[in-house]
Amino acid sequence: MSPRIRLALFVISLLGFAAIFAAGARELKPVGQYPGPYGDVLNAAAVPERHTTDVVTAINFDYRGFDTLGEEFILFGSVMGVLLLLRQTQDERRKENPEEEAGGGPQASDAMRGFTLALVGPLAVFGLYIVLHGQLTPGGGFQGGLIIATAPLMVYLSGRLEEFKAVTSPHVIEVAEAVGAGGFALAGFLGLLAGRNFLANVLPLGKTGNVFSSGTILLISVLTGIEVAAGIVLAIRAFLEHALEIELKGGKTR
Amino acid sequence: MAGATITQVAPLPVAVPLVVAALLAGGRDRWPRSFADAAALGTAIFNVVVTAHLLALSLVQPIVYWMGGWWPRAGIAIGISFSIDAIGAGTALLASVLVAAAFVFSLKYFESVGTLFHVLMLVFLAGMCGFALTGDLFNLFVWFELMGAAAYALCGYKTEDPKTLQGALNFAVTNTVGAFLALTGVALLYGRTGALNMAQIGHALASGTQSSPDALTLASFAFITCGFLVKAAAVPFHFWLDDAHAVAPTPVCMLFSGVMVELGLYGAVRVYWAVFAGVLGTHQAELRGIITSFALLTALVGGVMCFAQTHLKRLLAFSTVSHMGIMMMGVAMLTPSGLAAIAVYVLAHGAVKAALFCYSGILLHRFATVDEMELYGRGRVMPLTGALFALSAVVLASLPPFGVFAGEAILGESAKRAGYGWVTFVASLAAALTGGAVLRVAARVFLGWGEKSERQGQKTGEKRETKAGRSGTPAMMSGAAGALVVAALVIGLAPGLKRGAEKAALDMAGTSDYQARVLDNRTIPAPSVKPAPLEPAEFARGFASVLGALALAGCALFRRRLPRVASAGLRSLSSAVVAQRKLHSGHIGDYITWLTIGVAAMGGLLSLAFR
C-alpha cells in the first residue's frame, strides 16, 4: 500500500475502533464507582488472613500468585531472549581493542562520577528495604529488585566500565537469576509437599506488621527481588557487551 | 470434597518446565550439551505423560484446581483456577508432544548458544500449557504474553539475516497489539462484573438485567476475540504469520504452525463458551454468519497464497492460514459437534504440519535451500523421505480415513446440521489447494517432474541452520518426522476418537455446567454421547479433495501442456495472486492497518447484528 492509502484506510478504521471502544466504555460505571466484588472481598480478607497490611502484595504473591509466577517468567524469558538475540554470531568477532574506541564507558565529568558512585550504596540499601517491606508498605520484590538493579548501573554511568563488568560477573548473576526464578516456582511446591495446593502459603504467618510475617509471601518476594535485579543487570550487560565489544567481521557495519 | 476430580498433578505441566528452564539457565555455558538435551527432552516427555494423565482424568470428569487452595467463597472466585476439560488437556498434550518432537529433531541444532534454546523452548512450553489449562481471564493473558516473549526471541534466532529480524519484529509488534487489545476487553469485562474468573464473568454477564447484550459486552467480545484471532492468524490479522514462519528455525516453525496458532483459536473459543455463550446465545445465527465469513476469507486467502509460493516454509505457513480458516468454520457453527470437529482436526493437523516442517528442515539441512525451484530434482536421492512427504501432503488434503479427514468429516456433519452445509465445499477447496501445493513441491523436488525454469522471482537466500555436511540425514531428524507422520495417520484410526471428541466438546460448550463446576464445586453427571458413524458422503468429499489436490498439482507442474482454456484460467488466477501478494508487503504499518480494519469490521458487524 502506498503511505497515503494506508493512512486513509487506517484513520477510517481507527475511528470505527474508537467508536466501538467508546460505546463499550460508556456502559461502564463512571470512574470512582468501582462496584466490586473481587477487590472488596480481598480488602476485607487479606489483613486477617495473610497478616499483610499491603493488600496488593498479598494479591501478587498469594491470592493471585500464579499470575506473578507467569509474570516473573515473562521477564526471565525476555532476558534469555535478549541474551539469545545479542549473542556473538558467526559473522561477528570480538573487537581487539574495545577500550580505545569506546573510551571505557560514557564520558562524565568528575563531579558527575563522584555523584553517581555515591548513589550505589544508598540505592542498594533502599532496594533491599523495599523488597523486605513489601508486605507492609508499597513495594515488594519487583519494585525493590528494580531499584537494586540500578546500583551497578550507577557504576557504569560513573564511567567505570571495567568495574561494572567486575561487579556483574555473568557467572554470579546468571546463578542469581536462576535461583530467583526457579526458586519462585519451587516455592509453589512447598504447598504440594505440605499436602495442600500448589503455591499455598504454608509457612508461619507471623505477627501482622512485623517484617518477618506473611509466610511465603516474604519468601517469594525476596526471590522475585533477586530475579528481577539479576535479570535487568544481565540484559544491560549483554547490551553493553554487544555494543562495545562485538563487531561484524570485516570491522564495519554493512 | 465432592465435585470435580481432585488431582495434585494439575499445576505440574506449567511448574516443572519453568523449574527446569531456570536450572538450565543457571549454568548456561557450564552444563554439558548432552545434559541440557537430556533434561529438556526429559521434561517434555514428563509433560506428555502428565497432560495425557490429565486428559484421561478429564474425559471422565473435568478437573478444577485452585492455585494456593483459594476455593471460591459464596460464588466469588478469589484465586486463580485451572479449569481443565478434555479439550484443554488435549491441547496441552499436543503442545507437549510437539515440543518433545522438536527437541528430538533439534538434537544437532543450535550448537553455539549453550542452553539458551532449551530454556526458551521450555518457557514456551510452560506458557502454552498454562494458556490451555487456565480458567482465569487475566491469567490467560499472562500465559499468552509468556508464549509471546519466548516466541519472539526464538523467531529471531538467526540474527545474521535482516529478513529474520524483520520477520520477528513484525511478529512481535502485531501480536503485542493483539494482546493489548484483548487486555482492553478484559478490563471492560472486569469493570462490568468485578470478576476475572471466566466462569464467574460468564455467570455475572448472563444474569445481568438486559435481555439483549449491550455495547460493553459486544466491545469486549470483539476486542478479546480479535486479540486472539491475531495469534490464530485469521484474515485480516494473519500477515505476521508467513513472515515469522519464513524466517524462524525449523523446530520453532513446527511449534508455531503445529500448536501456537491453534492456541490462539483455542483462546477465542474458550472465552466464547465460558464467558459469552450465555449472553450472546440469543443471536447465535447472526454470530454464526459473522464468524463464518471471517473463516471463509481465511481459508481462501490462505489457500490461494499457499499455492502461489515456491519458498517451502512460506508455502507451509500459508497452508496453516488456510487450515486455520477450516478450523474457524468449525468454531463458527457454535455447536458442540463443531467443536468436536476442530478438536480432532487440530491434533491431526498439528502432527502432519509439524512433520512437513521437519521435512523442510531436512531439505534445508542437506541442500541448504528450501526453494522449490532450486531443489528441483535434487530429492531423488532420498526416496523414502519423498514418499513420506507426499503421504503427508495427501493426508493434509484430507485423505480418508486419516486424521485431518476425520476432523473435516465431523465438521461436514455439524455444518449440515447448522444449515451451513455449503461451507464444507470451501473447506474441501482449501484442502485441495494446500494439499496440491505440497504435492507439487513433492513431485518437483523428489521426482524432478514439471518444468524447471519458471522462476517466480522469489530469492530465498535461506541460511543453513546446521553445521553438518551435505550427505545423509541424521537419524533423529528423520525419526522425529516419521513418528509425526505415523501419529497423524493413527489419530484418524483410533477407536473412540469421535466419541471422545464429542464428549470433550460437550464439556467445553456446557456453559452452565462449567460455571457450576468451577464456582460451586458441583458434580455434573457426564453427558452421554452416542456418535453416529461417519456418512458415506463425507468419504466421497474427502476423496474428492485429494483428487482435486492431485489435479491442481498436475496443472501447476505441466502448465504448458494444458489446453488453452485452462491455462488462461490459471493466468487470470495468478494475476489475482499478484494483487494479493502486494498486500503481503512485509510492512508493519500495513499489518497494523489491516488489524485495525479487522477489529472495526468485527465490531461493526456485531453491532449491526445485535441492534
Next chain:
Amino acid sequence: MILLIIQFSVLLLVASTALAVVLTRDPAKQTIGLSFFGLLIALMFFVFQAPDVALSQIVVGAVALPMLIMLGLAEVRRHRGERTRGKSGKSK
C-alpha cells in the same frame, strides 16, 4: 474537590504528552519525552491511590525503559560512526 482537579489535570497532561511523544519523530528526543511520560503515568498512579504501581512505574517507565532505549540508540549511532569512517577511509 482539589484532588479531583489534580486528577483531571494529570490525566489531561498524560493525554497530551502521549500525543507529543508519538509525534516526536526523532527517537533521541522521544526518549526524553517517554521518560517524562513515564513520570506522569507514575504521578497518575499516585493520585489515583495506587502507590505500589507508582513505585514500579517510576523505576521502569522513567528510568529503566529510557535507559534501555538510550543504550540502543547509542549503539545505532556507533554503527553510523563506523560507516562514515569506513567510507572516508576507502576514499583516501
Next chain:
Amino acid sequence: MLQWLMGWFAYAVAIWIFAVGLYGIVTSRNWIHLAICVAVMQSSTYVMLLSIGYRTGGAAPIFVDIPPGTRAVDPVVHALMLTDVVVEATVLALIVVLAVQIHRRTGTLDPDKLLELQG
C-alpha cells in the same frame, strides 16, 4: 459538572492513548520510534484498569495507618497493572534489541526501506 466530566474523562483518555499509539505505529519510519509508540499504546491499559478500579474518596489498599474495612480502592487492578508494567518493559526490550540488530545488518531502521519480506 466536573464530577460528571471526571466520570468519563479517564475512559476517553484511555481510548485516546490507544488510538494515538496505534497511529504512531502505523506511520512510524523508525523501529525505535515504533517501539516507543507500542509503549505509549500499552499505557492505555493502565489508564483503563486504574480508572475502573478507582473509588472516589477511597484510600489506597494499604492498611497500615487505617483500620481494615476502611473504604478503599480496588487492589486487584493494581496487581494486574504491575504485571502489565513488566510486560511493557520486556516487549519494549525485545523490540529494541531486534531493531538494533537490524540496524547493524542493514544500516537502516526505516520499515519503508526493509521490504524483503514480500509474500
